[in-house]
Amino acid sequence: MTERTLIKDLSAREDGPVTVAGWVETVRDQKKVQFIVLRDESGAAQLVNPAVREVASGAEGTAADGTAADGTAADGTAEDAARQAAAVALTESITALSLGTFISVTGELKHDERVKLGGLEVKIGDLSVAAPSEPEAPIAADSSLDKRLDYRWLDLRQPKNALIFRVQTTLEHAWRTWWVENGFVEIHTPKLMESPSESRAELFQLDYFDLGTAYLAQSPQHFKQMAQAAGFGKVFEISPVFRADPSFTSRHATEFISVDAEMSWVDSHEDVMAMQEQLLAAGIAAVKEKHGDEIRELFGIEVEVPAIPFPRIPLAEVHTVLKESRGYTVPREDGDLDPEGERQISAYVKGEFGHDFVFVTDYPTNIRPYYHMRDAETGLTKSYDLIYNGTEITTGAQREHRIDELIANAKDKGLDPAGIGEYLEFFKYGVPPHGGFGMGLARVLMLLLGEQSIRETTLLFRGPTRLAP
Amino acid sequence: MTERTLIKDLSAREDGPVTVAGWVETVRDQKKVQFIVLRDESGAAQLVNPAVREVASGAEGTAADGTAADGTAADGTAEDAARQAAAVALTESITALSLGTFISVTGELKHDERVKLGGLEVKIGDLSVAAPSEPEAPIAADSSLDKRLDYRWLDLRQPKNALIFRVQTTLEHAWRTWWVENGFVEIHTPKLMESPSESRAELFQLDYFDLGTAYLAQSPQHFKQMAQAAGFGKVFEISPVFRADPSFTSRHATEFISVDAEMSWVDSHEDVMAMQEQLLAAGIAAVKEKHGDEIRELFGIEVEVPAIPFPRIPLAEVHTVLKESRGYTVPREDGDLDPEGERQISAYVKGEFGHDFVFVTDYPTNIRPYYHMRDAETGLTKSYDLIYNGTEITTGAQREHRIDELIANAKDKGLDPAGIGEYLEFFKYGVPPHGGFGMGLARVLMLLLGEQSIRETTLLFRGPTRLAP
Numbered sequence: 001m002t003e004r005t006l007i008k009d010l011s012a013r014e015d016g017p018v019t020v021a022g023w024v025e026t027v028r029d030q031k032k033v034q035f036i037v038l039r040d041e042s043g044a045a046q047l048v049n050p051a052v053r054e055v056a057s058g059a060e061g062t063a064a065d066g067t068a069a070d071g072t073a074a075d076g077t078a079e080d081a082a083r084q085a086a087a088v089a090l091t092e093s094i095t096a097l098s099l100g101t102f103i104s105v106t107g108e109l110k111h112d113e114r115v116k117l118g119g120l121e122v123k124i125g126d127l128s129v130a131a132p133s134e135p136e137a138p139i140a141a142d143s144s145l146d147k148r149l150d151y152r153w154l155d156l157r158q159p160k161n162a163l164i165f166r167v168q169t170t171l172e173h174a175w176r177t178w179w180v181e182n183g184f185v186e187i188h189t190p191k192l193m194e195s196p197s198e199s200r201a202e203l204f205q206l207d208y209f210d211l212g213t214a215y216l217a218q219s220p221q222h223f224k225q226m227a228q229a230a231g232f233g234k235v236f237e238i239s240p241v242f243r244a245d246p247s248f249t250s251r252h253a254t255e256f257i258s259v260d261a262e263m264s265w266v267d268s269h270e271d272v273m274a275m276q277e278q279l280l281a282a283g284i285a286a287v288k289e290k291h292g293d294e295i296r297e298l299f300g301i302e303v304e305v306p307a308i309p310f311p312r313i314p315l316a317e318v319h320t321v322l323k324e325s326r327g328y329t330v331p332r333e334d335g336d337l338d339p340e341g342e343r344q345i346s347a348y349v350k351g352e353f354g355h356d357f358v359f360v361t362d363y364p365t366n367i368r369p370y371y372h373m374r375d376a377e378t379g380l381t382k383s384y385d386l387i388y389n390g391t392e393i394t395t396g397a398q399r400e401h402r403i404d405e406l407i408a409n410a411k412d413k414g415l416d417p418a419g420i421g422e423y424l425e426f427f428k429y430g431v432p433p434h435g436g437f438g439m440g441l442a443r444v445l446m447l448l449l450g451e452q453s454i455r456e457t458t459l460l461f462r463g464p465t466r467l468a469p
Numbered sequence: 470m471t472e473r474t475l476i477k478d479l480s481a482r483e484d485g486p487v488t489v490a491g492w493v494e495t496v497r498d499q500k501k502v503q504f505i506v507l508r509d510e511s512g513a514a515q516l517v518n519p520a521v522r523e524v525a526s527g528a529e530g531t532a533a534d535g536t537a538a539d540g541t542a543a544d545g546t547a548e549d550a551a552r553q554a555a556a557v558a559l560t561e562s563i564t565a566l567s568l569g570t571f572i573s574v575t576g577e578l579k580h581d582e583r584v585k586l587g588g589l590e591v592k593i594g595d596l597s598v599a600a601p602s603e604p605e606a607p608i609a610a611d612s613s614l615d616k617r618l619d620y621r622w623l624d625l626r627q628p629k630n631a632l633i634f635r636v637q638t639t640l641e642h643a644w645r646t647w648w649v650e651n652g653f654v655e656i657h658t659p660k661l662m663e664s665p666s667e668s669r670a671e672l673f674q675l676d677y678f679d680l681g682t683a684y685l686a687q688s689p690q691h692f693k694q695m696a697q698a699a700g701f702g703k704v705f706e707i708s709p710v711f712r713a714d715p716s717f718t719s720r721h722a723t724e725f726i727s728v729d730a731e732m733s734w735v736d737s738h739e740d741v742m743a744m745q746e747q748l749l750a751a752g753i754a755a756v757k758e759k760h761g762d763e764i765r766e767l768f769g770i771e772v773e774v775p776a777i778p779f780p781r782i783p784l785a786e787v788h789t790v791l792k793e794s795r796g797y798t799v800p801r802e803d804g805d806l807d808p809e810g811e812r813q814i815s816a817y818v819k820g821e822f823g824h825d826f827v828f829v830t831d832y833p834t835n836i837r838p839y840y841h842m843r844d845a846e847t848g849l850t851k852s853y854d855l856i857y858n859g860t861e862i863t864t865g866a867q868r869e870h871r872i873d874e875l876i877a878n879a880k881d882k883g884l885d886p887a888g889i890g891e892y893l894e895f896f897k898y899g900v901p902p903h904g905g906f907g908m909g910l911a912r913v914l915m916l917l918l919g920e921q922s923i924r925e926t927t928l929l930f931r932g933p934t935r936l937a938p
Contacts, residue, residue: 002734041702100899133899156699169655186638194937206675230625233510265471430569430602468663
């Protein structure tokens with residue numbers, strides 16, 4: 001392993017020999033001195049080299065500033081001539097560097113307050129090119145989003161973009177740690193399914209040996225419920241799901257990472273919400289602690305750890321509030337919210353309660369799937385959406401676990417129970433009451449970091465017109 | 470939330486009121502007393518109820534043993550009659566319980582050394598049926614594997630099978646924690662690809678809008694390398710991958726969870742091996758600490774934390790050892806190992822070094838993909854396989870990061886560079902030297918627990934003839 005020092009760790013290191021490695025962000029090739037800004041995954045530092053443009057004639061060969069390239073006084077021997085030749089070669093190799101080239105450099109670290117970039121520089125001793133870049137970069141930081149995504153691996157070298165995925169790492173690890181410490185089991189449910197997971201709409205399908213057609217899972221819904229019938233108690237999964245969704249909005253993708261949990265013995269959706277708000281608060285607290293300063297610097301955002309409990313407002317009341325406090329009537333006939341309604345209720349909650357999150361609860365059955373449990377008294381579903389900074393990130397619910405009710409609900413929705421036979425099997429041999437949620441990872445990151453599209457917060461976005469790189 | 474006590478926590482609890490919930494494993498419905506063995510995700514406990522078969526005539530109604538059902542002396546009031554009726558109803562409901570039914574029970578915990586199952590029992594006060602099971606269980610513990618997989622959610626109620634996935638949870642969390650603490654970034658690479666990830670063989674494909682055909686990823690290989698060109702440094706991913714592989718062995722599946730890591734600035738495959746052995750040791754140590762006792766009890770296996778470093782043997786030497794020490798010549802012309810060769814070298818290493826793992830290194834180019842780096846001196850690839858208890862679980866390598874060499878290697882393999890154009894793009898704008906590995910999660914679990922097939926250690930197995938449940 002190249003024993004390199006991460007650039008962020010240079011400031012804590014004493015002056016002396018050091019190896020750093022990364023890619024060339026800029027080169028300033030001046031007559032007497034050359035500067036490279038080298039970036040790695042942790043930061044950027046200035047490398048410096050006194051330019052030696054040619055081997056001086058005779059044995060007195062010296063650099064432009066009168067010292068040999070390595071800083072020692074010229075001594076006029078053959079050894080010195082070789083050193084001079086090496087110095088010229090180094091200078092020429094720096095002149096030839098194209099931006100983006102990965103190099104490793106061994107040199108002398110020197111702290112110097114006058115250096116703007118981190119108050120230190122590395123005087124280059126040895127420079128090794130790992131793989132050169134073509135001279136012309138195909139994108140710049142201000143290229144269009146679509147162009148940037150064409151060269152996503154270069155786009156991700158932008159410190160701001162790379163930070164998104166270090167934040168993702170911290171967020172997911174905090175979530176999983178919370179789940180593990182609270183007795184949840186991690187499951188990996190199959191993405192190849194014999195029958196559609198929710199409806200036949202927007203399903204990718206493929207040929208599957210002699211079995212005919214397989215479908216790609218739209219969510220782990222069926223199988224995380226199956227784990228309840230299996231007696232697993234509490235489960236979680238973070239995994240890709242697939243929707244043949246022709247939408248082109250900033251919030252939709254054909255493949256995305258779904259964050260799912262499901263647990264037994266809930267009394268209502270309230271138990272699911274109580275779990276999810278603890279999970280989110282733990283995740284965001286970890287992000288603030290580890291990346292709060294970088295996020296402030298690169299995104300101009302102060303990460304706020306949400307207070308628990310999050311506000312909860314029944315959907316019917318949301319409509320009243322929107323009308324009376326925001327002058328907004330949702331232009332939908334089905335009673336659901338639209339994106340503007342989500343933004344408005346979020347703005348209302350932020351103003352009234354100072355909170356970035358709001359649970360909208362108790363949706364009517366017509367806009368919820370058949371497997372959401374219905375409240376016997378109100379006739380409404382025991383379900384919720386979670387809205388974060390103006391955009392929905394989650395649907396959660398207590399599930400109907402009583403097979404007779406489940407079949408009745410399906411029929412009520414016009415579904416033929418025969419079409420969901422595989423799913424119904426899970427309920428025949430006993431199942432505890434249970435509930436859970438699904439949450440879009442890229443949406444959470446988008447809203448946490450104030451980005452405009454999940455295309456920015458997905459490593460490699462997939463949409464109806466994008467399948468590469 | 471039902472405020473239940475997990476059964477494993479009963480032993481530490483004082484005698485008194487308690488609520489437990491789970492599924493009915495057995496019922497012993499005796500004339501004078503009824504016993505239920507209730508199981509939840511943490512264990513099993515005995516519930517007991519004095520049978521009250523009918524309300525005694527008149528006010529003296531008593532149970533068969535002369536006390537009222539709740540244990541107080543019968544006092545002959547109307548209240549007592551109601552209590553008696555309730556006791557009869559409870560008795561009847563227990564008689565009617567089918568195995569597998571999920572129930573929650575509130576009662577009195579009593580520690581009693583005479584009770585074989587955990588030295589305690591719960592006297593049932595109130596019993597509530599969440600969802601009844603059909604009377605006939607479709608499988609038993611000794612049903613055929615295929616039959617068990619048909620009803621996997623019931624099969625997973627077996628404590629041994631459920632433990633596999635708690636072990637999985639611990640293993641993965643320890644791995645991710647190791648990676649996070651060592652500066653790795655978690656990535657989620659897309660499973661929908663425009664071009665095949667390795668070869669066109671064994672690829673699932675699907676229609677993708679106007680873009681034509683999409684392929685399901687066989688591995689995150691392309692994209693974890695792309696993350697190196699992006700300057701991410703070190704990355705990991707645990708995610709599903711897909712192979713349209715018609716094999717029916719105990720080690721193959723059409724969908725499985727791949728554990729992947731990739732890191733920059735390696736000097737050779739040795740750096741990758743050094744990372745992987747630390748990772749494995751950390752994971753297995755966590756499993757031993759958290760589940761060692763249960764694994765011993767249910768699998769009859771003593772979990773061994775592997776010593777570091779693992780033995781390393783070049784492939785050429787493996788063949789010599791097999792011939793000379795085991796009398797085994799691998800019946801293959803290409804020089805690769807076969808499953809018997811893997812078992813034999815593993816047995817040899819266990820005998821010689823007492824180790825469960827062995828890295829087989831330095832494979833010739835004819836049995837390695839073009840993107841494995843070749844050693845300029847030996848002409849062999851800088852790659853390895855990792856064999857664990859007789860079965861290969863990993864291929865790892867330093868990758869060829871120099872585009873000219875990469876193209877030459879591809880041509881040498883008879884590949885048209887145009888066919889891997891998208892992949893080659895990643896190498897045009899600079900890339901550091903890098904290497905990594907992919908590891909099959911279900912294989913590791915199978916070998917750790919001494920199981921015979923990955924079908925046992927996969928939540929829901931997918932093979933050429935299995936797509937459900």
